[in-house]
Amino acid sequence: ATAVHRLDYCPPAYWIDTVELTFDLDPAKTRVLSKMRLRRNPDVPAQPLRLDGEELNLARVQVNGAGTSFKMDGGQLVLENLPEGHEPFELEIFTTCQPVKNTQLSGLYVSEGTFFTQCEAQGFRRITYFLDRPDVMASYSVLLRADKAAYPVLLSNGNLVESGELDGGRHFARWHDPHKKPSYLFALVAGKLVAREQKIKSRNGGEHLLQVWVRAGDLQKTEHAMNSLMASIAWDEARFNLPLDLERFMIVATSDFNMGAMENKGLNVFNTKYVLASQATATDVDFANVESVVGHEYFHNWTGNRVTCRDWFQLSLKEGLTVFRDQEFSMDMAGSASARAVKRIEDVRVLRTVQFPEDAGPMAHPVRPDSYVEINNFYTVTIYEKGAEVVRMQHNLVGREGFARGMQLYFERHDGQAVTCDDFAQAMADANPGSELGNRLEQFKRWYSQAGTPRVKAEGHYDAVAQTYTLTLSQSCAPTPGQPDKQPFVIPVALGLLGRDGSALPLQLAGEAQASGPERTIVLHEASQTLTFTGVAQPPVPSLLRAFSAPVCLDCEYSDEDLLLLLAHDSDPFNRWEAGQRLMLRVATKHIADSHSSTSTEAASGQKLLSPALVQALRGVLRHPQLDAAFKDLVLTLPSEAYIAEQLDEVDPQRVHAVREALRLELAVALQPDWQWAFEAHQDSGAYSPDAASAGRRALAGTALAMLCLAAQAQGDAVWPGKAYQRFKVAGNMTDRINALSALVGSGSDLAQPALERFHTQFKGDALVIDKWFALQAMAPDRGGDVLPVVRQLMQHPDFSLHNPNRARSVIFSYCNGNPAGLHRADGAGYAFWAEQVLQLDAINAQVAARLARSLDRWRKLAEPYRSAAREAVARVAAAGSLSNDVREVVTRALA
Ligand code: B3K
């Protein structure tokens, strides 16, 4: 397989105006007849038609009703003798495929007896020969035929035109999609399903039918998804003036799915994980995820479907923008300013613990990549989450109203087109002339072309005599693969200054006539810029990069006192949280670096890692009368092992784990009475509701219980584990139940095993809950290498299957990505397991295998003996015969 390059883009040599597809659905052999009207693209020199195809059996090709010559070239079907001139002609292709043998879950496949399709990015070519590229937009009519008893429901995109009976117990349904679309948005579903239905009226009076299709037993778990869909529709109308453009909008759930969900036009296909939710089986986080993913896929209807991508290098055009939109939707749904901040912190946490490492590793790529071997490897946190940050910066540079104007102009210009990231940024800038974005568009666009996380260094100096505070901001960005030198970025830095009493100081820059409000955004665009604030009566503490105004690492030499001040008083909740994280990170890295003393002896000798001042400050947050529970929970949670590791030059994962565990225990013991208060003060009263405020209270109570169990375990006290077991048994919702179970597992209590057994008995048969049961065990804190044998044993469990992606993720990914201390064993056995599983999975499902292959990306950062052992495992995978392109690309880059 060779790389595809962005700059090689050429428009298609032909356009496909209409497609009529006829499916005779049969799991073993499905027949597909495709009748297309094509015409030559007048803007491109005459050339043969080359259609993409994969794993197809070709039976017949006809042009304008007569047989024609063709040849095969590298999987493509090549037609050389097509009618000349620019008149449309008809091409008919008859193929068959084998859905039941499709373990890749790309193209047409069978899940629990139901047919599903997944076409993004290049699955349509596994259904029929086609110009399988997003800039070819066609009008689709689909005729589905199948056995009626086995497949009573037949769905495709658009509107149902006709349906009826056929001979031999078969039936049919004919669908027509009124909107032109690229092939990646095609979908069909056929099987035994039932729907929750809802009729709605949109603002302009149009009537729409909403459906959520699931297996019969799951209907009562679809209310939240339907509510989320209705909320999404209302939100997009209200916030962006974007209406639902279909009479019918369907969501269908499947338990075999490579990712979260897919935005096929009018027929979204979802992983059950992001549809089904009931208080008994889904946690608050699951409820929030359902809302956010339903929103995300719905928002794609405009950002992705109405305006799509010219080529796959532009993937972030739709993904970055749609993630930004779903983040904003979740924030608006959460309500209060503080709930918005909580969502922002959660999003930034993902960005920093997953995307920053990607941007610093061998797979680093720009938001708009320049080349790829396998496009499926580029559905990354960089394209999605960093892409969303790049949109967010544009939003912040032009303001909320300006952004709305930019969106409007984008749709005025490009509705119905396949466009580029440049087109989006241009519309934003053109709608906002004179703004910081309008003035610096070309430089701003380096965010799309340069990979890597910029570092911003801030150095402040207070001059008591002149009453000035000078702040120098400098930026740099480390080399990434193929990009040794970086040009300066446009970096919006939202900031404020705090006085020693915690008050917000007015901001007045030298040369300005008067002070402005207590917060403003400075746009750093040079390598280094110096700001002078005047009329500063006391040495201030700067609060920088408020609300995480740019996706950068901020280096600022704060004293502990400065950070304690920010933690206690910053009016920006993000930076308040960040100050606490910095303080805890500082303690962690100091003790990790101090390799002479072993942490266990420190703990045993009663030596404290956390200063009394920090403990007191954390207690202050925990007991604070005004702060929200969700926010307190975030502040009181230590930075993850992954995030701590990211700050180190060389990582000993066992050391990171030991120090973090020691800190966790210390926090548990030092705040014991406070945790007890927090647990008791945040009990649910009344009916379950997954809203942000109630979820926050449950989260804090859950953390408190985990801390109480941890402290109790260390003190040999059985009271709290007993309480946790009791709560586990009687919990009225899955959040409280799994939190109690996790407190037992996490503290290593003897009650963990009986609780796990009870849990399995209670929920066997509910796949999504059993996934949680597997994941909890695979992510249990490692104690002397005890997790790997458990993981191997779990894979022997009758409920385990490598073929179901959710199940494979619940065990293998949970262990390899969610349990650093379990994976990084000095004996290398974790790496050997990883290599084994990558190879096994690759024979089944290349996309899933390639995701797993990413787990050891950053082997170079490891200390010995981990480094050599990890490298060897990656090399072992790379050396295996018959690797998929997907896995080969990942391991090749990892070793480069
Ligand atoms: N667009 C899909 C992702 C498709 C992934 C293909 N490998 C889901 C989403 O981002 O909404």
Ligand code: ZN
């Ligand atoms: Zn998306």
